[in-house]
Each structure stands twice: as C-alpha cells, then as structure tokens.
Amino acid sequence: MTNLDSRPDLEVLDPGQPCTATEILEPRAVPLGGVREMTVYRTLPQRQRSLVGAWCFLDHYGPDDISLTGGMRMPRHPHTGLATVSWLFTGRVEHLDSGGNAASVVPGELNLMIAGRGITHQEISDPGTNILHGVQLWYALPDETRFSENAFAHYAPEPVTLPGVTARVFIGAFLGAVSPVDTRTPDLLGAELILEPGASAQLTVRADFEHAVLAESVAVTVNSTAVDHRSLAYVPPGSDTLVITAGDTGARVILLGGVPLREQIVMWWNFVGRDHDEIAEYRRRYQAELGFEQADPRDVGKPALFGEFPADQPPPLPAPPLPNSRLLPRE
Numbered sequence: 001m002t003n004l005d006s007r008p009d010l011e012v013l014d015p016g017q018p019c020t021a022t023e024i025l026e027p028r029a030v031p032l033g034g035v036r037e038m039t040v041y042r043t044l045p046q047r048q049r050s051l052v053g054a055w056c057f058l059d060h061y062g063p064d065d066i067s068l069t070g071g072m073r074m075p076r077h078p079h080t081g082l083a084t085v086s087w088l089f090t091g092r093v094e095h096l097d098s099g100g101n102a103a104s105v106v107p108g109e110l111n112l113m114i115a116g117r118g119i120t121h122q123e124i125s126d127p128g129t130n131i132l133h134g135v136q137l138w139y140a141l142p143d144e145t146r147f148s149e150n151a152f153a154h155y156a157p158e159p160v161t162l163p164g165v166t167a168r169v170f171i172g173a174f175l176g177a178v179s180p181v182d183t184r185t186p187d188l189l190g191a192e193l194i195l196e197p198g199a200s201a202q203l204t205v206r207a208d209f210e211h212a213v214l215a216e217s218v219a220v221t222v223n224s225t226a227v228d229h230r231s232l233a234y235v236p237p238g239s240d241t242l243v244i245t246a247g248d249t250g251a252r253v254i255l256l257g258g259v260p261l262r263e264q265i266v267m268w269w270n271f272v273g274r275d276h277d278e279i280a281e282y283r284r285r286y287q288a289e290l291g292f293e294q295a296d297p298r299d300v301g302k303p304a305l306f307g308e309f310p311a312d313q314p315p316p317l318p319a320p321p322l323p324n325s326r327l328l329p330r331e
Contacts, residue, residue, distance in 0.1 A: 022225040025049055025212075025232040027060065038069045038132070043214065043232035045267065052212040052234060053258015054139040054185045056082065056267060060214060060230055062133030063090060071125035071132055076316035078286045078306050079115035081146040081265075081272035083183065085190060086111040086123070087170060088134035089216075089252070097121035098307025101152035105134075108192075109156040110170040112181055116141070118282070118305030119150040120290075122313060135214070135254055137190065140265050140272050145184040150307075153181045164199030168192045172257070175203070189257035195220070195246035205257065207240040214254040221245040266327055269319060276327040283319045292318045 025048060027041035040059040050056065064071070072093055086093065086105045093105040097113060098120045105111045105123070113121060125132055141148075157168045160177045169177040171190030189209065195201060205211060213222045213233045222233040223243050235242060237260070244253060266273050271282040282305070287293040289306050309316075 022223045023049065023234040023236075024225065024227060025234060026228070027230045027232070030059070032072075032074075038064055038066075038072060040136075041230045043230075044212075049234055050267075051140070051261055051265075052210055052256050053188055054142070054261045055137060055188075055190075055212070055256045055258060056140045056265065056272070057136070057138035058212075058214065058232065058254075058256075059136040060216065061135070062131065064132045066091075066125060066129060066132055071129060072123055073125070073314075074123040075314040076120050076122045076290075076309055077270055078118065078120050078282070078319075079113075079270050079272075080118050080282050080305070081115065082138045082140050082267075083112060083114045083185070084121075085137040085139070085171065086113075086134070087137070087190075087192065087254070088132075091129040091132035091134070092126035093123050093129075093132070093134075094126055095121060095123055096310070096313065097150070097152065098309050099150045099152055103152070103154055107134075108168060109154065110179075110181065112153045112155070112171075112183070114141070114148070114151040114153075114184060116146070116148040116150045116184075118307070120306045120309060120316065124314075135216070137256070138272075139183070139185055139188060139258075140261060140263075140267075142185055142261065143263060143274075146272070148184060151182075151184075155179060155181050162201070164196045165201045166194045174205075174255075185258075187259040189255065191255045193244065193253050193255055195244065195251045195253070197248050197250040198246060199250070200243060200245040203242045203244065204240060205242045208237055208259055209257040210237050210260055211235045211242060211255065211257040213242075213244060214256075215251070216254055217252040218247060218249055220247070220251045220253060268322075268327060279327055280322060283322060286319055290316050290318075 031037045040061040044058040169191045215227045227233045273279045288295040
C-alpha cells in the first residue's frame with residue numbers, strides 16, 4: 001500500500017525511546033483516494049513513536065464496504081529500503097510488482113514484498129470482494145540488506161492453539177511456531193492472535209524485544225492498560241511476559257515485535273533512506289524512470305531502480321514534491 005499523502009511529513013525513525021510502562025498510540029484517520037475513498041487508521045509512524053523494532057508503518061482498515069468506498073485502488077508506486085507485509089481478515093486484493101510477481105492477498109496468508117534497492121507495485125481489490133478488512137505493515141531493512149535485490153514471498157501459517165488463544169505467526173518465531181520467510185531483518189515478530197471471550201493470555205516473549213499490540217477488532221487490555229479499538233499498545237524491552245486480556249466478546253489483535261533497530265532512518269512518502277540526499281535521489285530517479293520528469297545528469301549511467309511493468313495497467317502515481325527545506329533529523 002502506498003502513502004497517498006499529497007504533502008507527506010518527514011519521519012525520522014530513531015530507536016525507540018525509553019519507556020517504563022505500556023504506552024498507547026492512538027490512530028490517525030487517513031483517507032485514501034478521491035470522492036469515494038477508503039479510510040485507513042495509522043498508528044505508525046507518529047511523532048510519539050516511530051519504530052517498534054524495525055516495524056515503521058501500520059495501517060489498519062475495514063471492515064470496509066467497497067460498494068460505498070470503491071475499495072483498494074493503489075496504482076503503481078515505488079518503495080526503497082523496506083519490506084511490505086500484507087495481511088487480510090476479509091476480502092481479496094491483487095498484487096502486481098516490477099519484480100515479475102503477481103499474487104492474490106487472501107485472509108490468513110502472508111504476502112511479503114522486499115523492496116531492497118527499489119521496486120514498484122500496485123494493489124487493487126478483487127471485483128468479487130464486498131468487504132475489505134486488514135492491515136498493511138512495513139518494516140525498515142537494516143543497513144546491511146537495504147541495497148539488496150527485491151524479492152517476494154507467500155506463506156500460509158498454520159494456527160497454533162493455546163488455552164483461550166489461537167495464533168498465526170507470519171513473521172519470526174513465537175509460541176513454538178516458526179515462519180520460514182526470509183525477512184532480511186533479524187529478530188522480528190509478526191502474528192495474529194484471536195482471544196476467546198474473557199480470555200487472558202499470559203504470553204512468554206523475548207525480553208530484548210520491544211512489542212506492540214494493535215486492538216484490531218475491539219478494545220483489549222495489555223499489561224493492565226486499556227487499549228481502545230484501533231489503538232496500538234507499545235511495551236518496551238525488559239520483560240519476558242506479555243498479558244493480553246479480551247472482553248466478553250473476545251478479540252483479535254496483531255502482535256508486532258523486534259529488537260530495537262538502533263539505526264536512524266529517514267522515511268518520506270514511500271521511500272526509506274538515511275538522509276535527505278538519498279531520499280531526493282530516489283524521488284528524482286523514480287520520476288525520470290516513469291516519465292514524469294526529465295532525467296537528471298547526475299543519474300546518467302546508473303542502473304534502473306524501479307523495474308518494468310505491464311503496459312495494460314492503471315497509470316502510475318507521481319511522487320509528491322519534496323519540502324522546500326532539507327529533510328533533517330528531529331532532535
């Protein structure tokens with residue numbers, strides 16, 4: 001999924017700030033599209049906290065009646081230095097990328113796209129879908145793998161059942177389940193947990209991880225802290241136990257985790273880089289490669305970043321203009 005903000009803010013993603021208690025990150029409603037638009041609820045990134053491990057972006061959407069909103073129509077757009085994680089609860093989305101991968105995103109099955117040094121893709125909801133409901137996640141690639149080749153992986157995790165809880169682990173290792181997907185980012189966790197009505201799950205987690213729990217379906221309690229529907233609870237490293245409690249109707253949550261990245265990362269629009277000049281070059285080369293602007297002499301002789309795409313697809317998205325000032329780290 002693309003960030004469709006017409007004037008995206010600079011996000012400098014520093015390692016997670018110290019925190020001694022569960023911290024609540026409230027969602028921000030972001031409309032995607034025009035008159036008929038789909039709204040997503042974004043909890044990462046924000047000024048209060050930009051990273052959870054390497055996770056740097058979380059959009060939650062639906063249940064969305066696409067007869068009213070038109071569904072998901074994300075035409076071709078770029079990514080660099082990150083990986084996208086698509087996870088659905090209801091509906092179907094068709095994915096196509098410039099690495100030559102065409103795949104369906106369906107409930108309970110992971111689609112992972114690693115952008116590496118550059119890729120373009122599109123995501124369009126299937127015409128047969130009536131209700132669309134899911135999450136779109138990004139994680140930042142560490143310095144050692146961020147210039148690697150792009151890649152795509154699909155994985156359907158088997159459910160793991162504990163008293164009161166059913167989990168599907170799509171990234172990393174948790175509750176005895178291990179995802180085989182190569183993330184090119186060590187020490188990362190992503191899982192869907194479904195809690196039965198009234199269940200309180202006491203989960204053993206890695207003490208060196210920071211964790212985040214998205215209250216996906218209804219409000220829940222995380223470590224005795226109330227978490228409203230669509231909000232994200234952040235739990236800092238230091239404890240090997242995480243307690244998630246559901247109300248009378250049960251709950252579904254998304255659990256993310258990872259070792260703090262400890263790399264300063266500049267994220268602007270759909271690009272992840274390390275400084276202003278990298279971001280400016282990514283934008284410049286994308287605009288030239290897709291024909292929106294003339295090629296810059298500085299880029300003559302450089303290999304294409306963003307790849308080829310079938311000609312019969314919707315027109316690509318142009319990049320928004322850069323801010324007038326240099327992209328600088330926040331203090």
